[in-house]
Amino acid sequence: MKKEKILGALLFLLSLSLIVVPIIAAFSAHGWDPKATLLGDSNPLETQFENLQNLDVSNMFANPTLTSIQGNTITGSVQVTSPLDFPIKIKNVSGNIICKDHGVVLGPARLASEVEFSAHESKNLSIICTLTQDGLTDVGNHLLGGGLPTNIDVENVNLKLDIYGIVIEVVIGSL
Amino acid sequence: MKVNLRKLVRTINWFGVIAGILMIVLPFAGRWWRLSVGTGAMDLATSPFGITTTAFGQTMESTLATYIFLGATISIIIAGLFVLFASLLPEQWWSTRLMEFGATKVFWMAIWLVMTPLIGAYIVNNILPGGQTLTIFVLGATISIIIAVLLKYLSSKFLKKWWSKRLMKLVTNMLWMIAGIFIVLAVCVFLVGKFLPSGVSGIIPAGGTLNINVPYASGSASTIFSMNMGGGQATLTLPISMGLMSGFVLAIVTAVFNILAWIYHPGPPEEKKKK
Numbered sequence: 159m160k161k162e163k164i165l166g167a168l169l170f171l172l173s174l175s176l177i178v179v180p181i182i183a184a185f186s187a188h189g190w191d192p193k194a195t196l197l198g199d200s201n202p203l204e205t206q207f208e209n210l211q212n213l214d215v216s217n218m219f220a221n222p223t224l225t226s227i228q229g230n231t232i233t234g235s236v237q238v239t240s241p242l243d244f245p246i247k248i249k250n251v252s253g254n255i256i257c258k259d260h261g262v263v264l265g266p267a268r269l270a271s272e273v274e275f276s277a278h279e280s281k282n283l284s285i286i287c288t289l290t291q292d293g294l295t296d297v298g299n300h301l302l303g304g305g306l307p308t309n310i311d312v313e314n315v316n317l318k319l320d321i322y323g324i325v326i327e328v329v330i331g332s333l
Numbered sequence: 334m335k336v337n338l339r340k341l342v343r344t345i346n347w348f349g350v351i352a353g354i355l356m357i358v359l360p361f362a363g364r365w366w367r368l369s370v371g372t373g374a375m376d377l378a379t380s381p382f383g384i385t386t387t388a389f390g391q392t393m394e395s396t397l398a399t400y401i402f403l404g405a406t407i408s409i410i411i412a413g414l415f416v417l418f419a420s421l422l423p424e425q426w427w428s429t430r431l432m433e434f435g436a437t438k439v440f441w442m443a444i445w446l447v448m449t450p451l452i453g454a455y456i457v458n459n460i461l462p463g464g465q466t467l468t469i470f471v472l473g474a475t476i477s478i479i480i481a482v483l484l485k486y487l488s489s490k491f492l493k494k495w496w497s498k499r500l501m502k503l504v505t506n507m508l509w510m511i512a513g514i515f516i517v518l519a520v521c522v523f524l525v526g527k528f529l530p531s532g533v534s535g536i537i538p539a540g541g542t543l544n545i546n547v548p549y550a551s552g553s554a555s556t557i558f559s560m561n562m563g564g565g566q567a568t569l570t571l572p573i574s575m576g577l578m579s580g581f582v583l584a585i586v587t588a589v590f591n592i593l594a595w596i597y598h599p600g601p602p603e604e605k606k607k608k
Contacts, residue, residue, distance in 0.1 A: 162427075164479050165427055165430050166430055169431075169434045172411070173434075176404045176407060176408040176411075176421070177404060180400035180403055181400070181401065184399070184401070187396055188402075194395050195396055196395055209420055244388075244389050244390055284372045304362040311344040321374065322371045322389060322390075323369070323370070323371025323372030324568075324569065324570065325568075325572075326568070326569050327567065327568040327569075327570075328565065328566075328569065329565030329567070331565070
């Protein structure tokens with residue numbers, strides 16, 4: 159009976175030490191710093207979150223330009239630079255293209271197809287705009303003057319980003 | 334000699350032999366449960382013996398977690414060896430003690446691995462939004478404790494066979510665990526009621542909404558958060574998926590053999606007589 163009790167006590171101590179010793183060893187390995195013990199010496203997530211927090215989507219876009227016209231569809235291009243340290247996907251950009259010279263809404267625009275960016279990559283997005291009647295008249299006037307409208311903007315922009323499967327949809331004033 | 338060998342083979346607790354071997358193999362048989370946020374925003378695969386976490390393409394490591402999982406791995410291998418020795422030599426005075434030390438470890442590990450994400454999902458989906466009352470949780474804890482105490486009393490009074498006593502001990506411990514879960518949920522309801530009277534939506538800026546939806550241990554769901562941003566609206570959709578992994582199947586098989594071995598384990602002859 160006595161030796162059974164001793165064995166029971168030893169087994170209890172064994173269980174206890176297998177819980178307590180690893181915790182003490184982990185803390186002592188990091189000089190009793192709780193943050194370093196829990197998250198390691200360098201926490202990659204901290205950098206990534208900081209990166210995301212400082213993301214200003216409107217600064218990603220350069221000035222849009224119109225490139226070609228076919229029927230009532232006009233194609234534009236806008237250079238986008240990802241400020242992030244990891245890949246992102248632009249799933250959609252939509253909004254209204256405005257001719258700033260005459261204050262005319264040329265028509266609603268959308269992204270031709272999804273575009274993937276690796277870290278800090280720059281790419282040209284292709285934007286398709288279906289011209290309204292006012293838009294057709296305005297573009298026609300510009301064409302008579304020798305080219306497509308150059309002083310343009312995209313307003314009421316709805317941007318849909320995919321960051322590692324997390325979808326962020328944001329409405330911004332203009333590009 | 335022939336008779337001795339036959340007797341030895343007859344006395345071996347074969348459930349325990351299988352359980353002991355499976356316990357030694359189990360830490361190296363893969364993870365038990367996984368959690369994914371998005372497609373690579375965060376991937377986590379865990380078992381009581383290790384965890385693999387990547388977030389935004391970066392691997393994350395925690396010394397504390399590594400050491401605790403190492404302790405659990407050593408613990409289960411030692412327990413497996415104990416179950417194996419106790420099963421091979423069941424008539425030794427130490428066999429029952431060693432069997433009791435190791436036999437229920439994997440069972441409780443498997444239970445906790447399923448219960449933790451279940452409770453976590455329940456807290457996030459139902460308690461954090463607010464509006465829950467304490468009554469049902471206090472009642473649940475009280476009923477579980479009353480049944481556990483009653484079963485303990487009845488088993489000590491009426492159960493004579495050692496296997497029935499062990500089975501009842503397992504049932505009683507499960508009831509204590511259920512009572513513990515009700516108490517944890519009650520504390521969460523109390524804390525949310527005290528510090529977040531309107532639930533988690535109370536801390537979201539005006540114009541924002543939070544629709545929390547987390548799967549219960551296995552499955553997929555999306556949490557949607559929207560807020561006002563510069564006159565416009567920003568919406569964030571967070572797809573979350575969870576699931577049990579192949580390692581968990583072996584854990585269940587091991588736990589079943591462990592419980593059978595523990596209930597069946599005869600122990601030394603004098604103990605059998607005593608029971």
